[in-house]
Amino acid sequence: MQFHLDGFNTGDPSIKKAVVRPAVVDADGATMVDVLIVGCGPAGLTLAAQLAAFPDVRTMIVDQKEGPLDLGQADGIACRTMEMFQAFGFAEKVEKEAYWVNETTFWKPDPDCPEHIARSGRIQDTEDGLSEFPHVILNQARVHDFYLETMADAPTRLRPGYGRRLVDLQIGDDADGHPVTARFALVGEGREETVETVRARYVVGCDGARSAVRRSLGKSLHGDSANQAWGVMDVLAVSDFPDIRFKSAIHSASEGSVLIIPREGGYLVRLYIELDKLNEDERVASRNITAEQLIAAAQRILHPYTLDVKEVAWWSVYEIGQRLCDRFDDASEGSGVPPRAFIAGDACHTHSPKAGQGMNVSMQDSFNLGWKLAGVIRGLTDERILATYSEERQAVAKELIDFDRAFAKMFSARPKTGEGDEDGVDPAEFQRYFVKQGRFTAGTATRYAPSLLTGEATHQDRAAGFGIGTRFHSAHVVRYADAKSLELGHTVEADGRWRLFAFEGTDDAAAVRKLCEFLATDETSPVRRFTPNDADVDSVIDLRAVFQGGHRELDRGKLHPLLLPQKGRYGLIDHEKVFCSERKSGPDIFELRSVDRRCGCLVVVRPDQYVAHVLPLEAHGELAGFFGRFLMEQRS
Numbered sequence: 001m002q003f004h005l006d007g008f009n010t011g012d013p014s015i016k017k018a019v020v021r022p023a024v025v026d027a028d029g030a031t032m033v034d035v036l037i038v039g040c041g042p043a044g045l046t047l048a049a050q051l052a053a054f055p056d057v058r059t060m061i062v063d064q065k066e067g068p069l070d071l072g073q074a075d076g077i078a079c080r081t082m083e084m085f086q087a088f089g090f091a092e093k094v095e096k097e098a099y100w101v102n103e104t105t106f107w108k109p110d111p112d113c114p115e116h117i118a119r120s121g122r123i124q125d126t127e128d129g130l131s132e133f134p135h136v137i138l139n140q141a142r143v144h145d146f147y148l149e150t151m152a153d154a155p156t157r158l159r160p161g162y163g164r165r166l167v168d169l170q171i172g173d174d175a176d177g178h179p180v181t182a183r184f185a186l187v188g189e190g191r192e193e194t195v196e197t198v199r200a201r202y203v204v205g206c207d208g209a210r211s212a213v214r215r216s217l218g219k220s221l222h223g224d225s226a227n228q229a230w231g232v233m234d235v236l237a238v239s240d241f242p243d244i245r246f247k248s249a250i251h252s253a254s255e256g257s258v259l260i261i262p263r264e265g266g267y268l269v270r271l272y273i274e275l276d277k278l279n280e281d282e283r284v285a286s287r288n289i290t291a292e293q294l295i296a297a298a299q300r301i302l303h304p305y306t307l308d309v310k311e312v313a314w315w316s317v318y319e320i321g322q323r324l325c326d327r328f329d330d331a332s333e334g335s336g337v338p339p340r341a342f343i344a345g346d347a348c349h350t351h352s353p354k355a356g357q358g359m360n361v362s363m364q365d366s367f368n369l370g371w372k373l374a375g376v377i378r379g380l381t382d383e384r385i386l387a388t389y390s391e392e393r394q395a396v397a398k399e400l401i402d403f404d405r406a407f408a409k410m411f412s413a414r415p416k417t418g419e420g421d422e423d424g425v426d427p428a429e430f431q432r433y434f435v436k437q438g439r440f441t442a443g444t445a446t447r448y449a450p451s452l453l454t455g456e457a458t459h460q461d462r463a464a465g466f467g468i469g470t471r472f473h474s475a476h477v478v479r480y481a482d483a484k485s486l487e488l489g490h491t492v493e494a495d496g497r498w499r500l501f502a503f504e505g506t507d508d509a510a511a512v513r514k515l516c517e518f519l520a521t522d523e524t525s526p527v528r529r530f531t532p533n534d535a536d537v538d539s540v541i542d543l544r545a546v547f548q549g550g551h552r553e554l555d556r557g558k559l560h561p562l563l564l565p566q567k568g569r570y571g572l573i574d575h576e577k578v579f580c581s582e583r584k585s586g587p588d589i590f591e592l593r594s595v596d597r598r599c600g601c602l603v604v605v606r607p608d609q610y611v612a613h614v615l616p617l618e619a620h621g622e623l624a625g626f627f628g629r630f631l632m633e634q635r636s
Contacts, residue, residue: 016155018156060200061158064165083471178201246260455468488579
């Protein structure tokens, strides 16, 4: 963390200097904002926390509930999501408080006594080297708390407006730059007759599967139900089941299946419990299932082990279903008119919770959208980039739906009784599928297709481990200025900036310096063209370099001034742009990410931590052309 750039300040450096702008109200009393976010779930708060960092973006987030979430239903946090939390600055807090999913065990009917269950397998939950972060479990409400804290400490001091129910939403012409008009009825005692009007440049519906924003846009979710009912409960229980503190998938011979998810704190456990198959068109609510029935079902499945539930912290029942919206914005196909309204999270895709993807994918939705909105509103980016949100995230959601359908079907199927049993599932096959899909459930399998924002793989061989369209896979490096060992990926914060990582090659020792000279002085340089005149040189495109030699051998004199930029009102030097390879703990970043040692390369990383392009260090024209596709000229 860097601070004191514009003067010495005491206190908590995570609390940014407040830059609160007065509210703007039109002649009719409507509040005017840039972005209106409807819904304070994970998707909405991720978006709000990202936009709160920009004092020049007016953001409002509202929710129908009268206050923050106390107890959430989602709890699984994928490795990729932890990488995103690092960009927001609270991954360490989550790591400290959460349950770490280190291993997963599998249970099936005991061959010698089928009415009993027996352990059939045990695997490492996440493969080595997939991420520097673990897969963890933490109550959704705590994730909300961390986002709310981030928002409150941001320059805009953003806080949600609770108790506001969307009455209607209209999108008109763009005559005054605020085409969205939303009316909210205030919820709560004594406020029932009050209606507020908000006008916005953009609106984002993060208001769940019954999204009022989605309905206002005339869109719907399409899909089907598997007619399978499940119960879920968080319990404090005494049990002799040996894997009660492991994530465990359990198939019994005739009583159904249970998924055990240990929770944070050392005692709490979540149980996903299979119930009877629903009849055609039957709703689970019609069965009036009770918590006692769920407990009894879990006890039968775990036989011969015992489960004595002392307290039920929360429970619910649900039906398995996978549904998807055909577009995640209000744009018309081929119209060329940029979208003004978006939907994210459960508002545009729903699925079963057992794979732990709902909250994770929802947050990735709005993390994809937030920096794009900020760039357009701040006049840095062409508004054509907004169309890439639906293009990229709808494809990811479709892949999730397909995965969830197969995963849920396998989990709900009874164990196979023999070779001719086509309706059952072999527990060993289920375990193999679980291992095969490990990268997907970890959130690291996403790959965005070539687009306005993601280049072609022409030079991918320069850095095979930084796949274009995939998330930037971090690795250890040593910071030159102070010999600190750190993760290179942790230098990518949720601040809307693009990153250029220049990896030194041995064939041309001056290639990095030549790149710096181009970026600093050439008229076609994207740094010169797209950085506002009064802004720090790295405010839009942040260049960093990784050298192959040890930090003690690197000569400061060979570093170009662009790698030691002077910033802020005092012109202080930023010493944290240069890194060297770390070899103490094994292979260095060049080997781990298959970076061409002879030629080196330039890795372009988007503000949402995804690799946008891999280019030769000398490909100055291609670099300028790439950014010229979507960044806006800033030179006066």
